[in-house]
Amino acid sequence: MKLSKVILTGAVGVVSLSMAACGGGSSSGEASGGGGEQTVFKLAFNQTEEHPQYHAGEELGKRLEEATDGRYSIKVYPNEQLGGQSDVIQNLANGTVELMWVGGPVLESYNEDFVVYNLPYVFDSYESQMAILQDEELNDDLFHSIEDKGITVLAGVHAGIRNIYNSKRPVTTPDDMAGLKIRVQQSDSQVKMIELMGGVASPMNLGEVYSALQTGVLDGAENNEPTYDAIKHDEVAKYYSYTKHLMIPDYLLVSTKALEGMDEADREAFLALIPEIQELASSEFLDYAEESKQHAEELGAQFNDAGAAAFKEKLTPMVEEYMSANEARQTIYAAIKEANQANPA
Structure with missing residues (x-):
């Protein structure tokens, strides 16, 4: 830096x-x-x-x-x-x-x-x-x-790694996202991402999300396990699905x-x-992520694997579009690919 x-x-x-x-x-x-x-x-x-x-x-x-x-x-x-x-x-x-x-x-x-x-x-x-x-x-x-x-x-x-959670149903495929109103951070790329995943994007400050979930203004959100548990979204959105779509x-x-x-x-x-x-x-x-998951499970939250590969397929064209916009992004994307090869999942 x-x-x-x-x-x-x-x-x-x-x-x-x-x-x-x-x-x-x-x-x-x-x-x-x-x-x-x-x-x-x-x-x-x-x-x-x-x-x-x-x-x-x-x-x-x-x-x-x-x-x-x-x-x-x-x-x-x-x-x-x-x-x-x-x-x-x-x-x-x-x-x-x-x-x-x-x-x-x-x-x-x-x-x-x-x-x-x-x-x-x-x-x-x-x-x-x-x-x-x-x-x-x-x-x-x-x-x-x-x-x-x-x-x-x-x-x-x-x-952390961000995943989808909601109050309606487990998400296992992009089809399960249909009609779900999902909170995202306030950026165009996040809105586009949720739309490509099959949901309805709703940009909103984090502090407003609990009441929106409680009243049905939102059906869900996307975030990591610590945030899901710490701000009590596991009380009002019991289905947490491992789409693993973001590591922001x-x-x-x-x-x-x-x-x-x-x-x-x-x-x-x-x-x-x-x-x-x-x-x-x-x-x-x-460690905080694992502890948060365990606590959420104790409160009745349900965790399930989702079809990450299917979501990734839908989102790959978006990634390539954004990354190819200019030379600076291309340089960083090339470095990320090298880092991924050296540090696989």
Whole structure:
């Protein structure tokens, strides 16, 4: 990711965020190790305190405080306390929120090329995905492509394998998707994917989904086992079907304004922590997924294998279309294929 490549411009980097009149980090009012005010970055998150990304965010705060002698720390706000992802990312861009975890499809509205990691059946394994996300040179241009919009991508992390769940019936073939209203993240590629799978796509913020399932506005959604269980969708949509259609990364984002507002030493200390946090958030997810499945089963959820091959056949033309759009996507797609060969399922 070559995050050290972030460049201070003009006098921006001279001003401490804790002295900013608006936008930047919130001061805790406590003395830092250097005797000044501590700047506390807000990290927005749309899921629960049990999630590995919540734990990783808290750990990042502890390590940042230590690395900067108390000048900076992080407070994580879970459960959409700061708003839905599509709203929070706007606040990130203008600097009123400093950090957030975000689902990959949300970034497509800022640069359509982020779709390369959001397409169905792209990654064959966890190891394949991590090999790509940790490739700094491959991701350099993409991850820095939206800094002009006020957003810097710090890292992509494994966020599970997404499957279909609903309140009506098990899904075993594309025919079983007919008429099902399925929640997706807010991106054109996700809408198209569900339509090709045979369902009716309904873009919606995650926090609105439970009541929509409960009232029948939605029939189902698509997500991984931890989200399905943690936000209690297993209470209102008992059929979880392993279509295994997506392995979309989540991203840790930072406000470019906030990053540039740190002095050089603190900024470099912060960026040096990111690979450790990337690994922590990703590796913890594997055990969390299995634990979530077991808990959902105890609540009466029914898990079944689905015809992944049949769904993949329907979605392959979509993948090829998106990946061939430009040279940048073709380069990344070629790297993904190599990673899949080296790390098969």
